[in-house]
Amino acid sequence: MTFEEKLEQFAELAVRVGANIQKGQTMLINTTTETVEFTRLVAKKAYEAGAARVTVNFSDDVIDRAFYDNAPADEFAKFPRWISEQRDELIERGGALLWIDAQDPDNLTGVPVEKLSAQQKASGKALENYRDAVMNDKIAWSIIAVPSKKWAAKVFSDLKEEEQLPALWEAIFKTVHIGEGNAVDNWEQHLKNLDARADLLNAKRYQKLHYKAPGTDLTIELPDKHIWCTGASHTPAGSSFVANMPTEEVYTMPSKYGVNGFVSNTKPLVFQGNVIDQFKLTFEGGKIVKAEAEVGHDLLQELVKADEGSKYLGEVALVPHESPISASNILYYNTLFDENASNHLAIGEAYPTCYEGGSSLTKEELEEKGINTSITHEDFMIGSGEMDIDGVLADGTVEPIFRNGSWAF
Template sequence: MTFQEKLAQFAELAVKVGANVQKGQTLLINTTTDTVEFTRLVVKKAYEAGAARVTVNFSDGVTDRAFFDNAPEDEFGKYPRWIAEQRDELIERQGALLWIDAADPDLLTGVPVSKLSAHQKAAGKALENYRDAVMNDKIAWSIIAIPSKAWAKKVFPNLPEEEQVEALWDAIFKTVHIGEGSAVENWSEHLVKLHARADQLNAKRYTKLHYTAPGTDLTVELPEKHIWQTGSSKTPQNTEFVANMPTEEVFTLPAKYGVNGYVSNTKPLVFQGNIIDQFKLTFEDGVIVKAEAGEGHDLLQEMIRADEGSKYIGEIALVPHESPISASNILYYNTLFDENASNHIAVGAAYPTCFEGGSELSEEELEANGINVSITHEDFMVGSGEMDIDGVLPDGTIEPIFRKGNWA
């Protein structure tokens, strides 16, 4: 298969499997100037699929950095109303949203934490309606990523510069099952396997999970009505979409106040254009009571102080260490990929769809059921080839779920 054929398959995947654009539907694409040629191909595929209108928002890393370096201090606590209104209209029109990421992991390194924190909080408040739509699968949405020079250099620093982007393209194609046969058919088979794993976990009805590994000893209680899900979801119109491409996870929500112990990260977390690494979180009755980091310590503190809910966990996700992305031994410095190479946990908001009837509950009702609500949702990687996970059944029986990083 030629490179151009792989590109065409990737664009088709994004349109037909990721966002699953329907005839007559509006598609909004958010991306960067590093993706122009590929984005044009996606737009063409979207119209071929029957899209009524495709709108593209291009951002640029250089100008994004210029904002943080030069804008007046009081501007970071504001957020453009028109951005929120554009997404609100998309939700009203039952449109689809696609993110095409190519961000530089070090884009905002050196920007004062106070600016990043103020910007995050302002965006979180302005985009509440959008966040509700995404967290409750009210619209089809998907995130994919393609190489940029800066990102490829970060991933493959030891390769000659002229080979870095090509190497990252090759790696990404493998993660999204492009290379042999029909990528759309390959994804259909892949999702069947993930659904089978989720069904198996849902049948167990575990009350707790116990994680142990070097630097980790964590117990997570699960609500009685928890649901294990995969990266495949459905809108109220019964349109299936895949939010993350690639995806290797099955995930659910914890009981908000039922997390105790400590957990350490196993891969760097890229947060707001900066890296947080070598960190350890300690929990008591769900809340983070201690957070330490060897790199990005101050940013970690701001991340878990964004609001009250950011001090709690909203998601736990299981990914075997032998997953294809992990087996590649590539550190992507991009959560979309790194979280699909490792068991991971998210601080911040829980997905209401992981709780029976959760999508019909108000924020107050979610909180009353022990489901975390927050303006944040940040995944970080905790899995390794040394992690064991035990599950506690309703009758108190303990059985292995993971041994040495893989399904027991």
């Protein structure tokens, strides 16, 4: 298969499997100036699938950095109203949202954490309605990524400059099952396999999970009505979509106040254009009571102080260590990929879709049931080939779920 053929399949996947554009639907694409040619191809595919209108918002790493370096101090606590209004209109019209990521993982390195934190809080508040729509699958949404020169240089720093971008393209193609046969058919089978794993976990009804690995000894209680989900979701109208491409996880929510112990990361977390690494979180009664990091310590403190909910967990995700992305031994410095190579957790808001009837509950009702709400949702990777996970049933029976980083059943 030629590079052009793979590119065509990737655009087709983004439109027909990721966002799953329906006839007459509007589509919003958020991306960077690094992706112009590919984004044009995606827009063309969306119109071929029946989209009524495709709108593209281009950001730019250089301009984004200029904002943080030069804007007046009070501007970081503000957020453009037109951005939230644009997304609100998309929600009202039942449109679909596609993110095409190509950002430089180090773009905002050195920016004072106070600026990053202020802007995060401002955007979190302004985009509350949008975040609610995404977390509750009220619209179709999907995130994919394509290479940029700076990102490729960081991932493949050992290669010659002219080899870096092609290497990252090929690596990404593999993660989204492009290269052998029909990619859409490959994804249909892949999602069936993930659904089968989620069905097994849902049948178990574990009350809690116990994680053990070097630097980790953590117990996580699960709500009585928790649901294990996969990357395949459905809008209220019944249209399917895949939020993350690639995806290798099955995930659910923790009981907000039922997390105790400590956990250490196994892959870097890229947050706000900065790397946070070699960190350890300690929990008591669900709350993060201590957060330590050798790299990005101050930014980690700001993350867990964004609001009250950012001091708690919102997601528990299982990914075997031998997943294709993990087996590639490539560190992507991009959560979309790295989280699908590793068991991971998320600081902040829980997906209401992981609780029976959760999507119909208000934030106050979710909190009453011990389900976390927050302006944040940041995944961080904790899995390795040395991790064991046990599941505890209602009668106290302990069963192995993971042994040495792999499924035990």
